[in-house]
Amino acid sequence: MRWIFSLLGDEVQREVPLNEAQRHAIAEWKKLPPPDTNQPHRLTRYVVADVEASGLDMEKDKLISIGAVAVVNGLIDFNDSFEVVLRQDEVSANSNILIHGIGGSAQRNGMDPAEALIAFLRFLGNSPLVAYHAFFEQAMIARAMDETLGIKFEPAWIDLDWVLPDIFREVIDEQVDLDVWLNFFSIENIQRHHAVSDAYAIAQLLQVAIARGAQRNALSPASFMQIEKSRRWMRSG
Amino acid sequence: MSTSAVQMLVAATTEFLCRHAPFDRMEPEALTFLVERLKLAYYPKDTQIVTPEMGVVTTFHILQRGKVLARQSGDLNVLDYSTMTLGPGEGFPIGSVTAQRASTNSYVALDDVFCYELAASDFLELMRQSSVFNLHCTQYIVSLLNQSRQQLQVQFAQRAAEQQTMNSPLTTIIKSVPISVSPESTIRKVIETMANGNIGSIVVVDNENRPIGIFTQSDVLKRIVLPGVSLEEPIFTVMSATPQTLPVSANAYDAALAMATYGVRHVLVVDEGDRLQGVISERDLFTLQRVGLRQIRQSIDGSADTDMLRQAASDVRQLALNMLAQGVGAEQLTQFISALNDTLTRRVVQLNLDRHDLGGIEWAWLSFGSEGRDEQTFSTDQDNGIVYLCPDGMAHEQTRMRLLDFARDVNSDLDKVGFPLCKGNIMASNPELCLTLEQWEQKFAAWVRTPEPMALLNGSIFFDFRTLFGKFSLAHGLRQTLFDLVRGNPLFLRMMAENALSVQPPLGKIRDFITDADPEHPGSIDLKKFGARLFIDAARIFALAQGVPNTNTVQRLKLAGVKMKVATHEVASIIEGFSFIQAMRLRHQHLEQERGRPGDNFVRPDQLNELERRILKESFRQARKLQQRLKLDYQV
Numbered sequence: 001m002r003w004i005f006s007l008l009g010d011e012v013q014r015e016v017p018l019n020e021a022q023r024h025a026i027a028e029w030k031k032l033p034p035p036d037t038n039q040p041h042r043l044t045r046y047v048v049a050d051v052e053a054s055g056l057d058m059e060k061d062k063l064i065s066i067g068a069v070a071v072v073n074g075l076i077d078f079n080d081s082f083e084v085v086l087r088q089d090e091v092s093a094n095s096n097i098l099i100h101g102i103g104g105s106a107q108r109n110g111m112d113p114a115e116a117l118i119a120f121l122r123f124l125g126n127s128p129l130v131a132y133h134a135f136f137e138q139a140m141i142a143r144a145m146d147e148t149l150g151i152k153f154e155p156a157w158i159d160l161d162w163v164l165p166d167i168f169r170e171v172i173d174e175q176v177d178l179d180v181w182l183n184f185f186s187i188e189n190i191q192r193h194h195a196v197s198d199a200y201a202i203a204q205l206l207q208v209a210i211a212r213g214a215q216r217n218a219l220s221p222a223s224f225m226q227i228e229k230s231r232r233w234m235r236s237g
Numbered sequence: 238m239s240t241s242a243v244q245m246l247v248a249a250t251t252e253f254l255c256r257h258a259p260f261d262r263m264e265p266e267a268l269t270f271l272v273e274r275l276k277l278a279y280y281p282k283d284t285q286i287v288t289p290e291m292g293v294v295t296t297f298h299i300l301q302r303g304k305v306l307a308r309q310s311g312d313l314n315v316l317d318y319s320t321m322t323l324g325p326g327e328g329f330p331i332g333s334v335t336a337q338r339a340s341t342n343s344y345v346a347l348d349d350v351f352c353y354e355l356a357a358s359d360f361l362e363l364m365r366q367s368s369v370f371n372l373h374c375t376q377y378i379v380s381l382l383n384q385s386r387q388q389l390q391v392q393f394a395q396r397a398a399e400q401q402t403m404n405s406p407l408t409t410i411i412k413s414v415p416i417s418v419s420p421e422s423t424i425r426k427v428i429e430t431m432a433n434g435n436i437g438s439i440v441v442v443d444n445e446n447r448p449i450g451i452f453t454q455s456d457v458l459k460r461i462v463l464p465g466v467s468l469e470e471p472i473f474t475v476m477s478a479t480p481q482t483l484p485v486s487a488n489a490y491d492a493a494l495a496m497a498t499y500g501v502r503h504v505l506v507v508d509e510g511d512r513l514q515g516v517i518s519e520r521d522l523f524t525l526q527r528v529g530l531r532q533i534r535q536s537i538d539g540s541a542d543t544d545m546l547r548q549a550a551s552d553v554r555q556l557a558l559n560m561l562a563q564g565v566g567a568e569q570l571t572q573f574i575s576a577l578n579d580t581l582t583r584r585v586v587q588l589n590l591d592r593h594d595l596g597g598i599e600w601a602w603l604s605f606g607s608e609g610r611d612e613q614t615f616s617t618d619q620d621n622g623i624v625y626l627c628p629d630g631m632a633h634e635q636t637r638m639r640l641l642d643f644a645r646d647v648n649s650d651l652d653k654v655g656f657p658l659c660k661g662n663i664m665a666s667n668p669e670l671c672l673t674l675e676q677w678e679q680k681f682a683a684w685v686r687t688p689e690p691m692a693l694l695n696g697s698i699f700f701d702f703r704t705l706f707g708k709f710s711l712a713h714g715l716r717q718t719l720f721d722l723v724r725g726n727p728l729f730l731r732m733m734a735e736n737a738l739s740v741q742p743p744l745g746k747i748r749d750f751i752t753d754a755d756p757e758h759p760g761s762i763d764l765k766k767f768g769a770r771l772f773i774d775a776a777r778i779f780a781l782a783q784g785v786p787n788t789n790t791v792q793r794l795k796l797a798g799v800k801m802k803v804a805t806h807e808v809a810s811i812i813e814g815f816s817f818i819q820a821m822r823l824r825h826q827h828l829e830q831e832r833g834r835p836g837d838n839f840v841r842p843d844q845l846n847e848l849e850r851r852i853l854k855e856s857f858r859q860a861r862k863l864q865q866r867l868k869l870d871y872q873v
Contacts, residue, residue: 037668067242068242069242069246073353074278074279075276075277076248076276076277076278077276078243078246078247078272078273078276078277079243079273080274081242081243081246082242083241083242083245125766142357185349187351190245190249191245194243194245195475196242196245196246197245197249199251200245200246204277204279207277207279207351208277208279208281208349209281211279211281212281215281217523
């Protein structure tokens with residue numbers, strides 16, 4: 001999944017117009033040590049993220065919003081959640097608005113993209129990121145970070161799309177749509193295709209995964225990453 | 238932290254909580270306080286969520302999805318069946334969080350469970366902030382009942398309002414298609430029609446269905462029998478011509494006014510073409526008004542025959558419904574129904590005394606079973622008997638025959654009034670139940686000394702005796718004998734306790750309720766057998782053991798509770814549980830009868846609302862508490 005970064009050239013940092021406070025915030029974030037992914041689940045703060053974009057083309061479409069919910073000590077704390085709508089100069093197509101429900105004026109009145117992304121970095125800290133079909137979140141956020149903040153964004157991602165069918169293989173042993181798992185665990189999605197709502201639902205899937213992982217000796221973020229890695233390798237072979 | 242995300246998650250949680258008691262009525266600020274402090278946790282199936290071993294409870298849980306099994310542990314473990322299932326919206330463990338101690342119960346996830354969690358310190362703060370929540374935690378059943386009572390009131394108020402207002406348009410009062418005949422019909426045919434249909438009046442219409450006259454039951458005597466008019470004459474010769482009519486747009490008040498003005502008992506309702514649409518009787522309007530207790534008593538006392546008493550009996554039911562609608566509790570309501578039924582029965586007995594000479598005999602009319610306990614519901618048959626003393630110098634057999642003749646008439650009249658004959662023949666006209674005091678005492682002694690199953694069953698019916706009419710002192714003597722017998726035969730109460738414990742509250746281990754006990758009524762619970770009777774049986778044993786002479790279950794629990802030093806609030810909770818089950822039975826029977834079905838006791842939990850299901854569950858838990866006490870007291 002590194003192809004997108006190699007396309008952009010390895011060490012090339014873009015020159016982007018940022019003010020002093022923004023440069024400082026980015027520097028602070030860069031100073032954070034990488035997460036200790038061998039810590040047990042209960043000592044880990046996971047950040048479950050979901051994005052809405054103007055379309056599904058990861059190279060051309062724009063990042064419109066990020067929703068995120070933290071899972072700390074296996075618990076979802078509503079106060080530890082995040083949402084931002086990035087200001088768009090060009091509003092996305094109507095058909096697209098119908099999916100995520102972020103209307104034209106909401107898009108135009110969104111937060112300055114640089115501020116929005118910095119806010120997300122602050123919320124994220126150095127927590128491991130979790131998503132469902134993570135490559136999309138990963139690509140959209142990374143491209144925005146690159147274009148807007150001029151940084152390489154390569155945090156640790158855990159993709160439940162791969163982890164769940166491994167630890168619940170007696171139920172579903174393949175990559176499926178998010179709704180399949182939500183239905184199976186009767187997790188209600190408050191508002192499908194809303195970044196926070198989807199993140200909240202995926203966070204509940206993460207809770208399920210943590211509990212199941214604890215029974216399967218998958219006791220840390222690193223073990224989830226290992227599961228994902230080996231499953232990807234098995235399936236690609 | 239980002240406010241819009243928090244708001245969305247908080248709103249979703251608030252919406253969930255507002256579907257459940259007590260959160261649905263919690264003060265808005267307190268609810269906000271609560272929701273902002275909740276976290277969501279997940280427990281896979283079979284996880285122990287709270288156990289006594291975990292020490293002082295630090296977290297209060299509100300179940301969001303899935304089911305949790307609560308099981309009592311520790312010293313009370315002998316009572317192996319003390320478990321209950323919690324469902325979405327229910328919180329635990331209330332007692333130990335409040336008291337800041339370890340839980341006495343263990344809580345295990347029955348399936349995959351999501352719980353909202355609140356820190357114990359926030360829980361205590363919430364109790365301070367919210368009186369609703371405080372009441373819920375400290376007086377769980379009371380708070381649920383308050384809510385349910387309000388629901389019940391709303392539910393019935395509408396029906397009562399529809400039935401009661403004098404502004405109701407006549408179209409809503411007309412009950413059925415009016416029976417009409419042509420002017421040329423013979424009197425014989427008209428009277429036959431009336432007799433077969435059991436109708437009080439018949440309208441005579443022309444060939445355009447326009448009313449031209451009315452003929453009523455009371456006309457039969459005055460206009461046909463006494464003047465000796467031939468039954469082959471056409472009806473128009475004896476009918477009341479030009480009857481009072483009102484347009485369909487008129488209301489009940491107009492009808493009442495017409496009746497009062499013209500001194501008539503019936504008003505015909507016609508459409509714009511003067512065609513007959515319906516008949517309104519004085520009786521129809523009477524039920525619109527709030528039938529008062531006093532009027533009913535007066536009408537019972539003034540009734541000269543069973544027809545009038547039957548009407549009074551149906552008024553009793555109407556009044557009971559109104560009371561149910563006004564939120565009167567089951568305890569008062571069942572007592573009230575019993576009191577009026579007592580009055581009815583006394584009147585029937587009195588009317589028969591005019592025809593039977595019982596001079597010289599000391600006797601009393603006894604009621605048994607639910608009537609003996611003052612706990613009658615809408616569906617009630619006869620349970621009665623006679624106790625008497627055989628006067629000196631009077632042949633015993635002859636006395637007995639006189640009493641039996643009398644009893645037969647009373648039983649048959651009671652049947653006509655609306656108390657069906659007892660299928661089990663528990664009636665005074667049964668020679669086995671029309672006995673001298675001495676014979677009753679021998680009967681009781683035999684049951685108490687040899688507590689075989691039939692004797693225990695009899696005890697559960699006959700030991701709840703109460704005098705309705707006649708010499709009260711006879712029953713008093715019988716009660717004293719009964720207490721002496723019970724004291725002298727400890728095995729009897731033990732056997733009664735064993736018998737009482739053979740039926741357990743229908744609380745399921747996995748599901749909330751056990752609803753398949755009766756294969757003929759799947760999905761339902763017999764609230765008499767598996768509900769009310771659990772309380773009634775236990776209360777009877779406590780009363781007999783403590784020498785409490787009362788027969789009413791609530792009274793027995795209160796008085797025996799004092800003697801047994803049970804905390805008042807515990808007794809109160811048990812009584813609330815019993816009353817709720819009685820109220821459910823009353824409501825169910827009423828609705829059944831309204832649909833023209835015999836009122837049974839089979840209530841379907843899936844047709845109750847969530848609040849009612851929870852109270853019902855709690856009520857069964859109270860029954861189980863009573864049974865636990867029986868178990869301990871009698872070591873069975």
